Amino acid sequence: MRERWVWIVAVASGVLVVLLAWTFAKLQNPTDAVGLEVAAPSLPKLDAALVQAGHRVYQAQGCALCHAVAGEGNPRLPLDGVADRLDAQGLRNWALATGPAATALSARAVRMKESYQELPEADLQALVVWLQTLRRGESAR
Ligand code: HEC
Numbered sequence: 461m462r463e464r465w466v467w468i469v470a471v472a473s474g475v476l477v478v479l480l481a482w483t484f485a486k487l488q489n490p491t492d493a494v495g496l497e498v499a500a501p502s503l504p505k506l507d508a509a510l511v512q513a514g515h516r517v518y519q520a521q522g523c524a525l526c527h528a529v530a531g532e533g534n535p536r537l538p539l540d541g542v543a544d545r546l547d548a549q550g551l552r553n554w555a556l557a558t559g560p561a562a563t564a565l566s567a568r569a570v571r572m573k574e575s576y577q578e579l580p581e582a583d584l585q586a587l588v589v590w591l592q593t594l595r596r597g598e599s600a601r
Contacts, residue, residue, distance in 0.1 A: 506589055514590025517583045521576060523555075526569070529594065541596040551591040552584065 518524070524533030529540060546554065553559035557573035565573065576584070 506593060510586045510589045511593055512590075513583070514586035514588070517579070517587040518590060521579070526572070539591070539594050541594060543592045543594045544596050548588050548592060552588050555587060555591065556584070 518529075526534050526537050528535045528538045543551065549559075553561040554565075555573065556576050557565050557570045558577065561573075562570065579587075
């Protein structure tokens with residue numbers, strides 16, 4: 461009978477040690493929960509792949525001839541913080557010279573921006589998603 465208790469206590473201690481080790485490992489490395497919070501501050505969740513694709517469209521279309529982001533490009537028309545002022549539709553209108561932006565822009569800007577209207581819709585949507593990341597204090601990736 462006595463040996464039986466010793467055996468039970470030994471097994472129980474073993475299980476306890478494994479559980480403690482597992483809990484400790486979780487506490488030491490809580491990347492799942494904390495990592496997500498750091499990556500997405502107060503922004504609506506924007507798909508990272510779309511954001512990247514949108515940035516590539518911006519670069520490929522030469523938007524930086526006239527615009528700057530995070531100090532890169534033409535400093536005359538910085539886009540930093542533009543998403544604080546404009547919603548997705550507004551960003552799209554100003555990027556493409558459509559809607560109210562069509563009459564507000566100079567003829568030269570309209571000529572450039574009109575050509576973007578021919579881009580594939582998927583590229584335009586990605587571009588707008590990327591523009592939405594341009595909030596005050598945020599630099600573009
Ligand atoms: C030929 C120069 C030129 C090019 C190239 C150009 N833009 Fe613009 N863009 C302008 C001008 C001019 C304005 C109006 C700025 C203003 O009124 O403050 C403007 C305004 C904007 C705005 C609104 C800015 C604000 O502060 O309200 C966005 C967004 C924008 N452009 C995005 C783009 C994107 C994206 C591209 C590339 C696909 C692009 N632009 C290419 C000249 C250009």
